[in-house]
Amino acid sequence: MMSDDAPVPRKPARPRKARIAEKMPSRTEKVHEALRQAIIEQRLAPGARLPEDTIGESFGTSRTIAREALLRLSVEGLVDLLPNRGAFVANPSLDEGRDVFVVRRGLERMVVKQLAGQLSASQIEELGRMLEQEELAGASNESEAIRLAGEFHLRLAEMTGNRLLIRYLTETVSRCSLVLTIYGRPHSVDCGIDEHRQIIEALIAGDENRAADLMETHLSKVAGRALLECRKTESLQDVLTAFARRID
Amino acid sequence: MMSDDAPVPRKPARPRKARIAEKMPSRTEKVHEALRQAIIEQRLAPGARLPEDTIGESFGTSRTIAREALLRLSVEGLVDLLPNRGAFVANPSLDEGRDVFVVRRGLERMVVKQLAGQLSASQIEELGRMLEQEELAGASNESEAIRLAGEFHLRLAEMTGNRLLIRYLTETVSRCSLVLTIYGRPHSVDCGIDEHRQIIEALIAGDENRAADLMETHLSKVAGRALLECRKTESLQDVLTAFARRID
DNA sequence: ATCTTGCAAATTGCATACAAGCGAGAGATC
DNA sequence: GATCTCTCGCTTGTATGCAATTTGCAAGAT
Structure with missing residues (x-):
């Protein structure tokens, strides 16, 4: 239960308009x-x-x-x-994992295509700051680096202002994280910082095709590093479900 | 409240084994x-x-x-x-509607990029059949034509086999329909049949870039026809919400 | 000894009961 | 007469209870 506040028989002064606030993380x-x-x-x-x-x-x-x-x-x-x-x-199969990455690549492509040449000065500055943080955490703090890397992509999406795009990318990034926990190696994400920098440069330059290509390459690398190299964790789960399906 | 409970429609006799299938439209x-x-x-x-x-x-x-x-x-x-x-x-604003179309364009781009040159004979045949149906309904049955047009895009997505892509496109198409009911004209969808045909041809030819461009053009046309030309339906809703917001 | 078969415990599916919040109208006050 | 306030009703938010289904275990049969 919520706290019983002090006995206030009369509300002191209520702003006349009821707050329509979206504040309801019930x-x-x-x-x-x-x-x-x-x-x-x-x-x-x-x-x-x-x-x-x-x-x-x-x-x-x-x-x-x-x-x-x-x-x-x-x-x-x-x-x-x-x-x-x-x-x-969720325990996605390797194929499902790949599918998620495919979708994510396409979504991020939309993001950079929309953002190329459209970034405001403050946005550019913010991205630069995020980059610094990534570099700082990159060496020392593993999980922090992963979190920051994800946040970079999310922040980029938010800058488009497209709510639906934001939602889809948020979901997809989450699922990618999950996929990486299954099929990825512990340090499969941390090497993308320089790629992030290049993407930002392309965005500032307004070269949308280059930005899009860089992003796709970047994500393909992440996916590739994670999904192609490490398969022993996979085989266990995957083989089981495969057989279960065959039996049925 | 439920007054009279109808005689419980007993399921006659369930087959012995509950299908492991996802069959439970509870x-x-x-x-x-x-x-x-x-x-x-x-x-x-x-x-x-x-x-x-x-x-x-x-x-x-x-x-x-x-x-x-x-x-x-x-x-x-x-x-x-x-x-x-x-x-x-939902009563999306015009801007939100545009955002949905943006995302849809990107998603459909993914679809055709993946499908180009990968269609099986049976899939090609199925698409041809859908096209015929569209032509048949196009002139006579308005709502049927709309439904078929939507189904065409959905079917295309299903052919990728990418569950996530399918889900996102399904959602997005639904939302596009909603947007069109608000801002679209009654007959804003029926003229895309020939564009559908061209897209299929490009897919069969395996020209993924041409297919992608055709799809983007196609969708831009749909969006443009709907969202740019007809604003009287829009102004009503939009002005109201705008004022409602201002009052608050 | 292994496989089948039925029972019991645990967990979900669904409905209902209760509490809380917002909106509308009656009443009071200025 | 108008505005402000308070209360009442309707709707949502949350908890809980009961029925249905599944799973695990154990006992019996082959």
Whole structure:
């Protein structure tokens, strides 16, 4: 329950207009975001069971809230919802992982195409700052570097102002993170900083085709590094599902 | 409330084994799909209120189901969910509409890029058949023509086999339909059949760049026809919301 | 000893009950 | 007479209870 505030029989002075504020990260949103973070930060392993009761108790709410959060996550593709069986952290196959990267490449292509030559001075400055942070964290802090790299791409998308594009890219980046936790190597992301810099330069120069190509190359490298080299983690899960399907 | 419970339609006799299949369009799915159809077919006007009770009673279920369906629809962007206020059929602004079309163009570009030169004989045949149907319906049946045109794009996406791409394009096409019901003219879609044919030809020829360009042109035309020419329908809605916002 | 078969525990699906928030109209005050 | 306030009703937010389904385990049969 919320805190019982001090006994205030009369509200002192209320602004006449009720705040239409979009401020309502109701419990559902909180749980949703918490689970999302937990998943993409690999605190919850792919394939892990996510019982409604447990989640509800963990966050001090009822199953209703947990259920809603899980539904949202399933729409985002971060959890699989099996009828009458429950929710599980998504465990995409290698092929599905590749598909996600394909879509992400296309989305990021849209982003840079729209942004090329359109960046304001403050935006350019902000991107420069992010780049510095990336370099700073790159060597020392592994997970921080990953987070910053992801944020760079997201920030870029936000600069387009296209809400739908932002949403799709957010989702896709999350799913890419998940895919990388399964099939990627620990240090498969940190080498892209210089590529980020080049992309920014192309964007500033207004060369949309070069920016688009750089972005595609960049992402292909990330995907390639992750998805082609390391297959032992994959084979286990993949072979199993393959056989399960064949039996049926 | 539900007054008389009709005699429970017992399922006659379920086949022995529950199909592992994804076959479980539980009530939620059904309501979700029904509402989706109702919205994109303009049976529910943009901005219309969607009370949980009413939906539940209409479908013979409780609010729980209606609520879930509405949540899904809000994720898809077909309904707006206002905290403590309820659900409304989405009423996107002109700018938002344009953004949706931008994303759709990019997604369809991905589709044709992937499909160029990769179509099987049966797929080519199927596309040809769809084209015929479109021509048949084009002149006589207006709404059917619109439906078929949308289905053509969707079918194309399905042929990529990329689940995520399919989902995003499905969503985006739905939202485009919604945008067109607000800002489009009744006959703003029917003239694209020949463009469809050209796209297929480019796909068969394996000329991915030409296919991509054709698709972009095609969609730009659709968007342009709808969003640029006809603004009287728009001005009404838009001015109202603008003023409503200003008053607040 | 292994495979089948049925029962029990756990978990989801769904509905309903209760609490809280917003909006509208009646009443009071200036 | 107009405006402000307070209360009432309707709708949403959340919790919980019950039925249905699945899974694991154990006991029996071959």
